[in-house]
C-alpha cells in the first residue's frame with residue numbers, strides 16, 4: 293500500500309485562460325501581499341534552477357539583479373555586437389573632437405587653402421555619419437536583447453502562473469486574474485525599458501564618458517579637474533530625484549493596476565451589469581479609478597519632466613564654474629583650438645552623464661515591475677511531481693479512495709471526512725447529494741487538483757501521487773459544470789488536449805458526432821473552423837456543454853468524469869448525448885455527478901455524499917424516494933439538488 297508523500301511537478305492542463313484586459317505601463321501593488329506568493333519552474337531553465345535552488349537552501353532570496361541576470365545573459369551575443377557598435381561610435385566621436393577643434397583654423401585659412409578646409413569638413417562629416425550609423429545599430433541590437441530578455445521573463449512568469457496550485461486561482465492566492473495578466477503583459481514591457489537602459493549605460497555610455505574624459509585631460513588636465521567637479525553634483529541631483537521618482541512610479545503603477553483589475557472584472561460580466569441597470573454605477577466606479585490614475589500618473593510625468601531641467605540647470609551652473617576656471621588658467625598654454633576641442637569633449641561628456649541619470653530613473657521605474665513579475669515565479673506548488681513519479685501508458689480505471697479527508701480551508705468542517713470508496717474498472721457510478729455536499733471536490737481530488745489532508749487515492753493500485761501529473765490527467769477526461777471553452781475555433785476547442793497544430797480532424801468530427809454536436813456545428817458558417825468567441829460566448833449553454841462532452845470523448849481517456857454534463861441540454865439533446873454516453877460507459881470507468889434522474893439511473897451504483905460521508909443507495913430505494921420527480925412526458929426530470 294502506498295503511503296502519503298510529498299509531491300513534485302505541475303500540469304497546466306486544467307487551468308483556464310486568464311482574461312486579458314491590459315494597458316501599457318503598470319506596476320506595483322502592496323508588496324507585502326505579493327510576497328506571500330511562491331513558485332517553482334516547470335522547465336529546467338538556468339533561471340528557474342537558480343531561484344529554486346536558493347529557495348530549497350532556505351537562504352535569503354536572491355537580489356533582483358541576481359534573478360534578472362540569467363535572462364539578460366542569455367542574450368550575450370546580441371549584447372556583445374551592440375557594445376562593439378558602441379565602441380565604434382565612441383571611436384568616431386573621439387576622432388571627431390580634435391577635428392572639430394582644427395576646423396575654425398582651416399576655415400580661417402580658406403582663402404589660401406580651400407582644399408584643406410574641405411578636407412577637414414568632409415572628415416568631420418564622415419566621422420559624424422559613421423558615429424550615427426554605429427549608434428543606430430548599437431541601439432537596435434541592445435533593444436533586441438532587452439526585448440528578448442523581457443519575453444523570456446514573460447514566458448517564465450506565465451509558466452510559473454500555470455504551475456500554481458488550483459487554490460491560487462480560487463482567490464486565496466491574493467491576486468486577481470487581471471493583476472496577473474497585467475504583470476505578464478504591461479509590466480514586462482517596463483522591464484524591457486529598464487534592461488535596455490542598463491545595457492546602454494554599461495558600455496556605450498561609459499565608453500563615451502571615458503573617451504571624452506580622456507580627450508579633456510589630454511587637452512587641459514587642470515581644467516578637466518574643474519569640469520569634473522560638475523559631475524558629482526549632477527549625479528547627486530539625479531540620484532535624489534530618482535529615489536523620489538521610484539516612489540511616485542510605484543503609486544502610479546498601483547492605480548493603473550487597479551484600473552486593469554476593475555476592467556477585467558466588469559467586462560466579462562456585461563450581462564449582469566446590463567440586466568441590473570448597473571451602467572451608471574459602473575461609470576462612476578470607473579471615473580473614480582481614472583481620477584486616481586490621472587493624479588498619480590501626472591505626478592510621475594511631472595517628476596520625469598523636472599529631472600532633465602534640474603540636470604540642465606546643474607550643467608549650466610557647472611559651465612559657469614568652468615568659464616571661471618578657464619579665466620583662472622588663461623595664463624597657461626590653452627589656445628583657441630584647444631579650448632574649442634575641450635568644450636566639444638565636455639559637451640559630449642555631459643551627454644553620457646545625462647544618460648546615466650535617465651538609465652537610473654528608468655531602472656527605478658522598472659524595479660517594481662521586475663519585482664512583481666518575479667513574484668509570480670517564487671513559489672513551490674503543493675501539488676507537483678515526485679522525481680520518481682511514473683508514467684503509465686494505459687490504465688484500466690480501477691479507483692480506490694482510502695480514508696480521504698479534505699477541507700479547502702483550515703478550521704472548517706471537512707468536505708470529505710474519511711471517505712472510502714472502490715470503483716471497479718468499467719463501472720459507472722452516480723454521485724448524488726445536496727448542493728455543496730462535495731461531489732465535485734471528490735472528482736477534483738482524483739484529478740489531483742488539490743491535496744487531501746489525510747488518506748490517499750489509488751489508480752490501478754498505484755498512488756496517484758506516484759503518477760506523473762500529466763499522465764494522470766491524460767487518463768481522466770473531465771467535463772465540468774461550467775462547460776469552459778476558450779477563444780478559438782470549434783475544432784481547437786474539441787482537440788484542446790492535443791498540442792497546437794496537431795489536430796486530428798477525423799477524430800474531432802467523430803467526437804462531435806458522438807456528443808451530438810455535429811448538427812449545430814455544420815449549421816455554422818465556418819463549420820468546425822467557426823470561432824466560438826470569448827469563453828464560447830457565441831454559443832448557447834447546451835451547445836457549449838456538447839462541445840465539452842466532445843472534448844472529453846476526443847481525449848479518449850479510460851476514466852470519464854461528467855460533472856452535471858447534461859444539465860443545460862434540452863430533453864432531445866439529452867437523450868442523444870445519453871445514448872452516446874451509454875456506449876462510452878461500456879468501455880470506460882465513469883463518474884457521473886448528476887441531478888437528472890435518467891443520468892443517475894444509467895449508473896451501476898448510486899452514492900450519496902452528505903456531511904463529508906459517502907453512502908451507497910440502492911436503485912430501488914432511490915427510485916421510490918424520488919419518484920415524485922418523474923416527468924409526465926417521460927423526459928428526464930431534473931431532481932434539483934437532492
Ligand SMILES: Nc1ncnc2c1ncn2[C@@H]1O[C@H](COP(=O)(O)OP(=O)(O)OP(=O)(O)O)[C@@H](O)[C@H]1O
Pocket residue numbers: 462700701707725726727728729730731732733734933
Ligand atoms: N475552491 C474552493 N475554495 C473553498 N471552498 C470551496 C471551493 N470549492 C468548493 N468549495 C466549498 O466546498 C463545498 C463542496 O463544494 P462542491 O463543489 O464539491 O459541491 P458539490 O456537491 O459539487 O455541489 P453542487 O452539486 O452544487 O455542484 C461547498 O461548500 C463549497 O462552498
